[in-house]
Amino acid sequence: MSRQKYVVVGRVLLVAVAAVMLSGCFGFLKPSLTITIDPDPIEFTFADLTEEKDINIKFTTKGIGLIKIEQIVFELFEPDDENPITSNEAEVDITIPVVPGLSEDHDDTFTLPEDLLYDNEDLYNQELKGKTYTLKITISGNMDPIVKEVDVKFN
Numbered sequence: 001m002s003r004q005k006y007v008v009v010g011r012v013l014l015v016a017v018a019a020v021m022l023s024g025c026f027g028f029l030k031p032s033l034t035i036t037i038d039p040d041p042i043e044f045t046f047a048d049l050t051e052e053k054d055i056n057i058k059f060t061t062k063g064i065g066l067i068k069i070e071q072i073v074f075e076l077f078e079p080d081d082e083n084p085i086t087s088n089e090a091e092v093d094i095t096i097p098v099v100p101g102l103s104e105d106h107d108d109t110f111t112l113p114e115d116l117l118y119d120n121e122d123l124y125n126q127e128l129k130g131k132t133y134t135l136k137i138t139i140s141g142n143m144d145p146i147v148k149e150v151d152v153k154f155n
Contacts, residue, residue, distance in 0.1 A: 030063045031061070031063040031098035031143070032061070032098075033061055035060070036058045037137065037148055037150045040150050040151070041132070041151035041152065042150060043153045043154075044128075044155070045154075045155050046118070049112065049124065052110065054108075055108045055110050056105055056108075057108060057137070058103055058106075059103065059105075060102070060103045061102045062101075064099065067141065068095050068096075068142045069096070069139055070091065070092065070141040070142075072106075072108070073087065073088070073089050073090075073140075074088045074110065074136075075087045075135070075138070076135055076136075077133060077135075079133065085116075124154075129154055130155075132152065133152040137150065
């Protein structure tokens with residue numbers, strides 16, 4: 001092969017390798033998110049049982065590309081139960097440019113379902129105080145769903 005053919009073959013291989021890397025075929029370059037929830041755990045007392053709790057969801061990016069978040073689902077589970085006692089879906093339109101380590105915050109609120117809103121403190125102490133429920137948050141969009149669980153404690 002002549003030198004000119006080697007140069008052409010080298011360029012073709014370089015373009016092919018660059019295309020594979022940018023398409024996300026390599027795990028370290030594939031755009032993805034990790035999430036953290038604040039506060040963790042979410043705590044309630046009888047005095048603030050009916051109040052909304054502010055929740056901050058922090059998205060941290062990995063890889064290179066663009067991620068679109070379309071839905072956030074909140075499901076509340078009783079201890080040792082597989083079926084949620086409540087489920088709320090929030091349609092969102094969040095587009096995040098994915099650059100390694102970039103973070104973006106999303107503020108939301110969490111309110112207990114009516115089944116858990118006791119107006120009698122003795123009944124609250126008997127039914128909820130000391131228990132820990134699980135809030136499962138599922139983020140979905142143009143990526144694999146991301147699931148994060150947070151404890152909901154009743155003090």
